[in-house]
Amino acid sequence: MSGERHWPTLDDVRALDAADTLGTCRDRFALPDGVIYLDGNSLGALPRASAARIAQTVTREWGGDLIASWNKHGWIDAPARLGARIAPLIGAAADEVIVADSTSANLFKLIVAACQARPGRSMILTEPGNFPTDLYIAQGVATTLPGRQVSAAADIVAAIDGDTAVVVLTHVHYKTGAMRDMHAITAAAHAAGALMLWDLSHSVGAVEVDLEGCGADLAVGCGYKYLNGGPGAPAFLYVARALHGTLASPMTGWMGHAAPFDFGDDYAPADGMKRFLCGTPPIIGMAALDAGLDTFDSVAMADVVAKSRALSELLIAGIDARCPGLTMASPRDAAMRGSHVSVAHPNAWEICQALIARGVIGDFRAPDVLRLGLTPLYTRFEDVWQAVEIIADVLARETWRDPAYAVRAAVT
Ligand SMILES: Cc1ncc(COP(=O)(O)O)c(C=O)c1O
Structure with missing residues (x-):
């Protein structure tokens, strides 16, 4: 050539x-x-603004207002606030996205939740050569949940069947850059009664994503790639609104509780996306991600x-x-x-x-x-x-x- x-x-x-x-x-x-x-x-x-933004969080907020900052500077709402900022980049509504944990941890939460929402089905379907963490987490879920197994098929659509609980695919492949047809594959998963989980790590902020338009159920993605959130930035997860209330997180930490500051002994999930939080949000990392998202202002x-x-x-x-x-x-x-x-x-x-x-x-x-x-x-x-x-x-x-x-x- x-x-x-x-x-x-x-x-x-x-x-x-x-x-x-x-x-x-x-x-x-x-x-x-x-x-x-x-x-x-x-x-x-x-981003040029990141250092000052992080310094403000550290010096003025943490240093000056100490623990009052959770309320005074809205730290406690950062996961939902940043989720709402990511939502328009992936064709989601503001209340369908939340920022938390790593992409790997969010994959675990959503693959388990999907399997539990499809109790009679044994298969977690993915592709060979998917990003390793997607494969490893799926394998970990299969060893954790009785009767589940992972199948990696080159021809995903042909492999989806009535035993498929969830299809886990990366939208843009990390190695080849190949982009999957989100509409077609999501439709194939749905036709067989399976849930569809997209890893958007190499998509968000760079390619067109329309989660609602293609009816996707679940998604995860990184904050440190095209979102410019800094090394190890918190990740995000998406759950379609129709599934809010149905799906449950297996990581039932206090921040996902309906009333964390009641300090009750028994877990009760929060409404909406908050149930997918687990522990205390990393506020300095959230500040850096916020500055990263600012780079998309007016774009x-x-x-x-x-x-x-x-x-x-x-x-x-x-x-x-x-x-x-x-x-x-x-x-x-x-x-x-x-x-x-x-x-x-x-x-x-x-x-x-x-x-x-x-x-x-x-x-x-x-x-x-x-x-x-x-x-x-x-x-x-x-x-x-x-x-x-x-x-x-x-x-x-x-x-x-x-x-x-x-x-x-x-x-x-
Ligand atoms: C497709 C995909 N998923 C997940 C990750 C990383 O996940 P984590 O942030 O948990 O390390 C990457 C990192 O390159 C990736 O390319």
């Missing part, structure tokens, strides 16, 4: 940046000079989606035209792709390290994938163009062969 696609000039891509309706959003981030950051799908960049998701596609089309054109030796591992059809582009190469790890040394930050996923994330709020067309030129140079001159790049780090 090399050379088939048109590769624009630097002036061409600068014109695209000049015309970009989201161009000024980049000023909302404190990106280091000399770095082309293509890893916002793993850890979103630091139309349609513009984000359009720019994500345009950036990834440019990147794919550049890889085709300038980077022989890399194999496209993401769908070429933009409608079937999320906001990162993955390429395969036997030495993807070394290439990734050589790129980082040149200021192009992507990441590596074993065994052979280099991921390049496109974050519409701060990635410029020029960044993609420059990144392609640097990748082409690293490949042409084989600088990745430097033995220093062979050393594997703990986090890839």
